[in-house]
Amino acid sequence: MSLRLVRIVDRLIHGQVVAGWLRALGARRIVIVDDATARDEFLRDVLTLAAPSDVPVEVLNIADGAIRCIELAASPEPVFVLARSPRTVLGLRQAGVPIEVVDLGGMGSGPGRKRLHKTISISPDELAELRELERLGTRVEIQIVADDRPIPFRSLDSTH
């Protein structure tokens, strides 16, 4: 199991990811899975360039990302996987990627989104997707920075 962490964060690579998580996880490779980002050449460039120069970044859509993640999960190299939405992670899981834990790291608010914890807000659709992930055996946790103690999603989802 070398997918060190699958993390949902709408800003993808940002301050904490670069500064804290890579160190905490000992990961030397980032895989970003997001359909829209994979289509945008400028964003692909920026994300690739923004990571530390010794950490390779791959930006892939869900279909390619699933193939790549399955491949990487079988290798010993520690990998940090980033996605923007629960739907993407559910897509990966359903395509057979072995994901033990998914971490909610930052999900901005907006119309129709309910605040779950600090900077984590979710829509009803996302709530359903996260529950589906849990049903498939993937643990969902909230851990905003690497030094935080992870909070199980179950404990915040009152209808469980």
Place this chain on the structure above:
Amino acid sequence: MNRKLALAGGSLAVLAILAAATPAAVLGANAPGGTGSGSAPITVGFGQAALIALGYYLANSPWLFGLAYYTLFRPLVAGLLVGLILGHPAEGTLIGAAINVPYLGFISAGGSYPSDVAFAGWVGTTIALAGGLNPAAAIAVAIPLGLLGTLVFYGRMSVSAVFAHWADDRAEKADINGVAFMNVVPGQILLFVISFVPVFLLALNGPGFVKDAIDRLPLWFSDGLVIAGGILPAIGIALTMRFIFRGSAIPYFFIGFILFTFSGGSMSLVVIAAIGVALAYLHLTFTGGLAPKSTEAAAEIATAPVLMTSDETAPAGRHLTRGDVLRSWITWSFFSHANYNYERLQGTGFAHAMTPIIRKLYTTPDEIRAALKRHLVFFNTEPNFGNVIHGAVIALEEQRANGAPIDDDAINSVKSGLMGPISGIGDTLSQSTIAPILLALGIGIAGGTATGSSIPNFAPGSTGNVLGPIIYVALVSVIIVGIGYVAWMQGYLRGRAFVTDLLRSGTIDRVLTGAGVLGNLVLGALAAKVVTLYLAPTVSIYGAQLNIQASVLDPIFPGVLALGLVLITFWLLRRVSPLWILAGMLTFSIIAAFPFFGPGPQNPNDYSYQACTSSLLHKYAPCGVPPAPSAAPQASPSPAASTAP
């Protein structure tokens, strides 16, 4: 780039001369000797408590051009100001510097807030100064205060989300001023109330309470707090090492440590920083870091659209002047975090910053409403380097107002796509490199002696030097504002091309590498200056009584224990939360002060050899060599013994 390096080197040299020329005796004052004794009592009056509470509010407020986070927020600066308010600037500076060390590697990113550094600084300095605490013991008092202070931040972050909805209502009415008002006024009233009241009460009543508590504690326990003051700084050093102690820059940390230690603690941090600038230049030259990575950049500049127009040459159409773009930058610089909240983070701040642009570009209520709502959504980035995003967005808004087919999605995707990666770079640059290095320098300068030499910050005879915080504030302000201005203007002029060009050119990597060399050198020296632990026990070898510290360790490598402690803390931080390390260190320090091997000190100023060697660790200094059995004056008195009153 070379010009900037030369400029930085030049300003450092000027500051070094300034620091050397200032009579430290004028600025300095002797640090209190014991934990609760000696110095004349300092009291906190009603007005003084109010000023301190106001200072704490300002430290989290937008009113200092957004620089509060890099200035008043830091205990080094708070220490000087509390000292000024209470009439003891040099002592306040020394205490503030001490409290700042564990927070050297503090960063707040993405709405996280591990500790309220400003609370620790403002309240901690007040309590330590007025309670007569030793600067080292102040650290142990300040850290719990920092944890308590996070309640202010969480309260504000939760409640302020409501004001973002009030701003939504104003936007719905196309009320530009209303959105600006909602970004600033309600949030600041709330912040003022929840900041001012607790700090005012603590400043007024805290010192007496802590003084009473300390007076009731056994002597060895108070000594334990002072010993903790030499050990806890290892956490701040190690947290900062997480950012810069890597790769080819690692040896410079050890060079810095050794330079300071083997100069007998007399080498000024300004001199060490000047050496660091030279070494950074050499390092970059000899590792090939100064050569550009790619020549691709030049080609793109030529094709980048030049959007900037001045008042005189503005062609027909809705065009922005330099003044509009500047007004927007200034608004952002002040108010980016005025209504920081969990729901939108800097969302309302972004909309507020866009108000000069919206006012100029859009005239109909429908256009204004749409533009305000477009920019009121969730936004969060590093607020200085991240300004490239704002610049690029302003350029897009200008093109859109002139009929270019740019829809909401295009603007949103620039904002939401860039804010993450750019804040990654920005935080690395500003919060985790520039600020800690300059703080290390300022903290290093803040502790010296009356004769101007530099010694460990908590040694008896150590004085505060107000130039520490002053130099720090001057350097950090110029650099942070400079980054913010250049990023804003370049983002506007060259848009997205600037971002990719800058990243491809390798400039950021070069700056970080150079800063890493300088930072490691200064951090190593600071570690030698503020992390202190001295083994007290003696051993009997072939009948001779030998003090382990003075007779065995110091002749080989003075400071080896401190260096070991820093490296162990750095290693531990990867496995254990800093809070556990902190609790462990505090407990260990107090146990290590217990007089296991003898009767212990009889009063706070008992520096006799017998008292010194009665515990596991000793405060301030090594215990020296055993007194000669016959002669009355000690042959080679320890520093502690020689300077004690």
